[in-house]
Amino acid sequence: MKRISLLVVLGILMASCSSGGGGGDDGPIDPPAENKAPSAVSSLTYPTNNLLCTTNVLEFKWAAASDPDGDAISYVLEISKKNDFSSTEESITVSGTSRTVTLEKGVAYYWRVKVVDSKNASSGYSSTYQFYTEGEGETNHLPFSPELVAPQIDTALNTASTTLEWNASDVDNDALTYDVYFDTNTDPTTKVGDNQSDKTLSVNLTAATTYYWKVVVKDDKGGQAIGQVWSFSTD
Secondary structure, three states: OHHHHHHHHHHHHHHHHHHOOOOOOOOOOOOOOOOOOOOOOOOEEEOOOOEEOOOOEEEEEEOOOOOOOOOOEEEEEEEEOOOOOOOOOEEEEEOOOEEEEEOOOOOEEEEEEEEEEOOOOEOOOOOOEEEEOOOOOOOOOOOOOOEEEEOOOOOEEOOOEEEEEEEOOOOOOOOEEEEEEEEOOOOOOOEEEEEEOOOEEEEEOOOOOEEEEEEEEEEOOOOEEEOOOEEEEEO
């Protein structure tokens, strides 16, 4: 009986020692600091925008970025034949601010850069630049793909009409004209603008409708570039 009583007393003493204060380990634990994304690349250095290159082996260069937490950063260089980067020819991660890449000859390319830190947080993309690589005995280069100005993709409009607006350029500085296709088909086939020189076109709209449109850019030497399909809707 004495043995049982002694064990009970020892158990109570051990429980009181383990549950008592003094260690200071039961205080609140600070949550880990939130990781901040690095800054975006502020400018692209080379190839410059609208450049007609004299070679197809190019050293891409851009401005350095920084990380607010002091994390190590890397750069993702993306090169595409499409100005919306729906597919890429190159997506290269580098630690510095330059990279030499060999591309196809006589092709229009678009490029941009984003920054990623060591904890996988990323910046937004830099601006996008377009350029043409050296051709093989070519006397004419195709126009660059048209760029959307307005209405923005997937915008909801509450008007009876709107103005379609785009931009386009040609590395040879050829005179450009535009064919505009606009209807409710996902691949529009109704031509509403034919060989026009203006980069705007007014169209009438119907309520509660989704519209699709695209622009074909043509130079005066027979070259043309077909733009991607853009869309918007009406309330």
